[in-house]
Amino acid sequence: MNKERIEIAEPAILIGCQLQKYTDEQFAYSMDELAALTKTAGGVVEGTLTQKRERIHSATFIGKGKVEELAELIEEKEASIVIFNSELSPSQLRNLSEELDARVIDRTQLILDIFAQRARSREGMLQVELAQLQYMLPRLAGQGTSLSRLGGGIGTRGPGETKLETDRRYIRNRITDLKKQLDHTVKHREQYRARRKRNETLQVALVGYTNAGKSTIFNRLTNSDSYEEDKLFATLDPMTRQLKLPNGFNVLLTDTVGFIQDLPTTLVASFKSTLEEATEADLILHVIDAAHPDRARHEEIVLKLLKDLKASHIPVLTVFNKMDKADPAVQSSVNEQIHISAIKESDLKSLNDRLQKEVLKQMEYFSISIQADQGDKLAYLQSNTVLLERKWDEEKDHYRCKGYAPAHLYERIVKDWNND
Known part of the structure; x- marks a missing residue:
C-alpha cells in the first residue's frame, strides 16, 4: 500500500545585517525574499532578527549581543535552523555553529538546497552537486560535516588520517569526477545548439528574475507542460519548444532558470552551459513581475547577469507580466516593452503578435x-x-x-x- 509522504516544515529563524549601502526598503525586500526562499525549501519562519551595522562582524557576522539574543530566540521558538541573508565565511560559520544550538546556514546554502530539490535532469543534478561540494569544501570543518560516502579503496586512508581529511579527499575526488561528467554533457549541449543553428531556426529565450512568470508564458505560448508554481526556482532545467508565430513562421522558444540577486558564484559557474541557452538566442524576452515592488532592481540584476554572460548585445523585448495586479504606468527605460498578464488569452495573443514584429526586425x-x-x-x-x-x-x-x-x-x- 502506498503511503503519502508527509513533509514537516522545519522551524527557522532568519538573520539579516543591513549595511549602509542598502536602503531600508531594499533591505526589507531582501528579507522578504529570504523568507520566500525558506518557504520554497520547506521551512517555516518562526522569527526574524536584524541589525544595522557599518560593516560585517568578522568573527560572527552580527555583533556579540545579537548572537546572544539569537541564542535566546532559538530556545524560545525551538528553531532547528538559522538562516543568514548573506554568505558566511568559513570562520564565521564555524564560530556561529559553536555558539548556537541550531544548524547554521547562509543564503547561498539555502539556494543550493532548493536547486538540489528541483533538479530533474542528469545535467542539472550534476551541476547542483558540483556547486554544493565546491561551497562545502572550505567550510567542512566549520559545520562538523560527516560524509556517509567515503573514498574507498586500498591505501586511501593511511594511519592517523582524520575523518575531516578523509572527507576533504572524497570531496576533491568527487569534484574532479563531476567536472569530467559535466564536460561530456556540456559538449552534448553544444552539439545540440550547433545542430539547431544548422537547421537555421531562429531562437528566442525567456529570461527573468525567479518567479516572474516565465514558465507560465512558455506553457501558454507553446501549449507545453513545463513545471510552473508560485515559488522561487520552479524551473531549473531549460526546456525548448517550437512556437508558431501568427504569420506561420516557426521559432524555438526556450524557458531558462530564473535569476536572483546574489546568485551563488558556484552556481553561476556550474550552470554556465545551461545559462548559455540565453547567449545563443537571436532575441531575448525579459519577463518582469510588474506587480513586485522591487521590480526595478530585479531588472537591473537580470541585465547585469546577461552582461556577465556576454549576452548584452542580443536584442531584448521586456515583458511586464502580472499586469492584472500592477500599476498600469509601470515601464522600463532600457528596452522595447510590452505589458501583459499571462493568464489572459488576449494578452498572450498581443505578445505573440509583438514577438512576430520583433522577430521580423532580426x-x-x-x-x-x-x-x-x-x-x-x-x-x-x-x-x-x-x-x-x-x-x-x-x-x-x-x-x-x-x-x-x-x-x-x-x-x-x-x-x-x-x-x-
Missing part, C-alpha cells in the same frame, strides 16, 4: 524571382522564411516572391540563387 527583406521549374526553392522559402507574397508573372514566366529571411539565409537566397 530578418532581412527580400524580393526575388523563382522560375517555374524551381519548386524546391519555393518549398524552401515556404519553410524557412516569412513569405509575404508569391505571385505568378505570366509575362516573365516566373514567380515573384517577397518576404523576410533570417540574416544567415539572406545571402544564400538573394546572392547564391542569383536572382533579383
Whole structure:
C-alpha cells in the first residue's frame, strides 16, 4: 500500500545585517525574499532578527549581543535552523555553529538546497552537486560535516588520517569526477545548439528574475507542460519548444532558470552551459513581475547577469507580466516593452503578435524571382522564411516572391540563387 509522504516544515529563524549601502526598503525586500526562499525549501519562519551595522562582524557576522539574543530566540521558538541573508565565511560559520544550538546556514546554502530539490535532469543534478561540494569544501570543518560516502579503496586512508581529511579527499575526488561528467554533457549541449543553428531556426529565450512568470508564458505560448508554481526556482532545467508565430513562421522558444540577486558564484559557474541557452538566442524576452515592488532592481540584476554572460548585445523585448495586479504606468527605460498578464488569452495573443514584429526586425527583406521549374526553392522559402507574397508573372514566366529571411539565409537566397 502506498503511503503519502508527509513533509514537516522545519522551524527557522532568519538573520539579516543591513549595511549602509542598502536602503531600508531594499533591505526589507531582501528579507522578504529570504523568507520566500525558506518557504520554497520547506521551512517555516518562526522569527526574524536584524541589525544595522557599518560593516560585517568578522568573527560572527552580527555583533556579540545579537548572537546572544539569537541564542535566546532559538530556545524560545525551538528553531532547528538559522538562516543568514548573506554568505558566511568559513570562520564565521564555524564560530556561529559553536555558539548556537541550531544548524547554521547562509543564503547561498539555502539556494543550493532548493536547486538540489528541483533538479530533474542528469545535467542539472550534476551541476547542483558540483556547486554544493565546491561551497562545502572550505567550510567542512566549520559545520562538523560527516560524509556517509567515503573514498574507498586500498591505501586511501593511511594511519592517523582524520575523518575531516578523509572527507576533504572524497570531496576533491568527487569534484574532479563531476567536472569530467559535466564536460561530456556540456559538449552534448553544444552539439545540440550547433545542430539547431544548422537547421537555421531562429531562437528566442525567456529570461527573468525567479518567479516572474516565465514558465507560465512558455506553457501558454507553446501549449507545453513545463513545471510552473508560485515559488522561487520552479524551473531549473531549460526546456525548448517550437512556437508558431501568427504569420506561420516557426521559432524555438526556450524557458531558462530564473535569476536572483546574489546568485551563488558556484552556481553561476556550474550552470554556465545551461545559462548559455540565453547567449545563443537571436532575441531575448525579459519577463518582469510588474506587480513586485522591487521590480526595478530585479531588472537591473537580470541585465547585469546577461552582461556577465556576454549576452548584452542580443536584442531584448521586456515583458511586464502580472499586469492584472500592477500599476498600469509601470515601464522600463532600457528596452522595447510590452505589458501583459499571462493568464489572459488576449494578452498572450498581443505578445505573440509583438514577438512576430520583433522577430521580423532580426530578418532581412527580400524580393526575388523563382522560375517555374524551381519548386524546391519555393518549398524552401515556404519553410524557412516569412513569405509575404508569391505571385505568378505570366509575362516573365516566373514567380515573384517577397518576404523576410533570417540574416544567415539572406545571402544564400538573394546572392547564391542569383536572382533579383
